Amino acid sequence: MSNWAVAEMAGAVVPCSRVLPNLALICSCVAEHSGVSFSAATGHAGRQAASRLFGNPETKVSGLLAGHGECTAKRCEGHDLVLAAQDTTVLDYSGHTATEGLGPIHRAGKLGLLAHSSLIMTPSGCPLGVGHLEVWARRVEEKGGSAERRKRPTEEKESNKWIVGLHDIEKTLSDHLNAGNRLIVTQDREADIFDFITAPRHEGTDLLIRAAHPRMVEVAGRGGRFDLFTAVANADVIGESVVEIPRKGTSPARSATLELRIQEVTLIAPRNGVKHKEQQSESVAVIDARERPQNEGDPAISWTLLTTLPVHDASSAAKIVEYYTRRWQIERLHYILKSGLKIERLQFDDSHSLSNALAIHWVVAWRILHMTHIAREEPNAPVCNVLDTDEIAVLEEIEANPVTTSSDAVMAIAKLAGYRPTKNGAPPGVKSLWIGLRKLEAMVEFYQVIKHRIS
Numbered sequence: 001m002s003n004w005a006v007a008e009m010a011g012a013v014v015p016c017s018r019v020l021p022n023l024a025l026i027c028s029c030v031a032e033h034s035g036v037s038f039s040a041a042t043g044h045a046g047r048q049a050a051s052r053l054f055g056n057p058e059t060k061v062s063g064l065l066a067g068h069g070e071c072t073a074k075r076c077e078g079h080d081l082v083l084a085a086q087d088t089t090v091l092d093y094s095g096h097t098a099t100e101g102l103g104p105i106h107r108a109g110k111l112g113l114l115a116h117s118s119l120i121m122t123p124s125g126c127p128l129g130v131g132h133l134e135v136w137a138r139r140v141e142e143k144g145g146s147a148e149r150r151k152r153p154t155e156e157k158e159s160n161k162w163i164v165g166l167h168d169i170e171k172t173l174s175d176h177l178n179a180g181n182r183l184i185v186t187q188d189r190e191a192d193i194f195d196f197i198t199a200p201r202h203e204g205t206d207l208l209i210r211a212a213h214p215r216m217v218e219v220a221g222r223g224g225r226f227d228l229f230t231a232v233a234n235a236d237v238i239g240e241s242v243v244e245i246p247r248k249g250t251s252p253a254r255s256a257t258l259e260l261r262i263q264e265v266t267l268i269a270p271r272n273g274v275k276h277k278e279q280q281s282e283s284v285a286v287i288d289a290r291e292r293p294q295n296e297g298d299p300a301i302s303w304t305l306l307t308t309l310p311v312h313d314a315s316s317a318a319k320i321v322e323y324y325t326r327r328w329q330i331e332r333l334h335y336i337l338k339s340g341l342k343i344e345r346l347q348f349d350d351s352h353s354l355s356n357a358l359a360i361h362w363v364v365a366w367r368i369l370h371m372t373h374i375a376r377e378e379p380n381a382p383v384c385n386v387l388d389t390d391e392i393a394v395l396e397e398i399e400a401n402p403v404t405t406s407s408d409a410v411m412a413i414a415k416l417a418g419y420r421p422t423k424n425g426a427p428p429g430v431k432s433l434w435i436g437l438r439k440l441e442a443m444v445e446f447y448q449v450i451k452h453r454i455s
Helices: 003-009 017-032 038-055 066-075 146-150 158-172 174-178 228-233 314-325 328-340 351-377 389-399 406-416 430-454
Strands: 081-092 111-121 127-136 182-187 205-210 216-219 222-227 239-245 254-268 281-291 302-307
Touching: 003 017, 003 066, 003 351, 017 038, 017 351, 017 430, 038 351, 066 127, 066 158, 066 174, 081 127, 081 158, 081 328, 111 158, 111 328, 111 351, 127 158, 127 351, 158 174, 158 182, 158 205, 182 314, 205 314, 216 228, 222 228, 228 254, 228 281, 228 302, 239 314, 254 314, 281 314, 302 314, 328 351, 328 430, 351 406, 351 430, 389 406, 389 430, 406 430
Parallel strands: 081 182, 182 205
Antiparallel strands: 081 111, 111 127, 205 302, 216 222, 216 254, 239 254, 254 281, 281 302
16 A cells, blocks of 8 residues: 555545555555556456445535545645636536436537536646536436526536635635735636636635636726726737747647737626626736737737736736646646546446546646656656655665655656656656556555565
């Protein structure tokens, strides 16, 4: 059993504390055998233990992640500012006809679950842990047009997930915030909801949201009302920001130079669906970050960002744009979950058990992402930041050399997956890392057995 799994699961809130060792073992097995079926990963006894624990009505996703949340909060120590990226991913279980409690998903005729989570990060994008996870089955929508749905209070809509996520993140990081530190919660366009923007927040919490709607706004010193995009587009260019765009599909990674405009505005409350009726307006800063393509027809970035942070000049605007790009880390987390850990192949009898199993996979995926980031962005960090003593010992035996830095460790792990470093080659990616980790965990388990027998 891996020491990291024991640490992350130690504080879990479960129906009986006697199952905590089993929980840590399940977590370790999922990491060791990522990509294979859950039964193959945990073995018959582990599968039975997991079915009893995950199927217990008192077992909750939030309880399973409680210990990991405590560890995440500890990893925030020493950081005056941390980021939290919220996002939703759709999980397709249409082929699992025996699983009870699934609901419709975006694709017609398909069944599955939705998972809304947050990833806590440093300003440089280093993943510190999962701050929140909510898994649910969507109900068949009630009959009625969009006008009727808009009139429902936010707490009765799926969009309430953003507010729930915000408050759960703050709860996880309460000690961090109570110490006077800052939290910036970032979201993409789906979170452009007035009730979310105006929801109560801890005084140390700010929001950063990509705008989706041409909301009516007021601009100080300019009479009348404007739509949001027009208001900021009329502002002067104050500077530029260079951001690194990761590879997506067939599009290669590239650098993009963005022109920056800023505008302070007051958002006017929409007519329907406002949860806080007394809240009729909200003052925010708007940043327009727009790429000017070199050739006609080239893809060009165009972001309009809403934030409760103060934005005074080009420097502060560029920093906030940089924070927004960190949101891509949670998309990498989803990639690991689906492509590496194969979570859409998990088979359980009901959605409750399946949701609880997903919580463990979210922690395993975080660890893989964390190690990848450390190796690329902090290659000289001590190896103890990413591996425990037994893992280090095994790698040093394989390499026949000391493994002292995070870069040494990740390179050695990737080589277990068949990666071969070259002078100008790309560093190992998450795929090489999760395959290598799977092999490393198996070696460590054997090493621990031999060490125990010798002692």
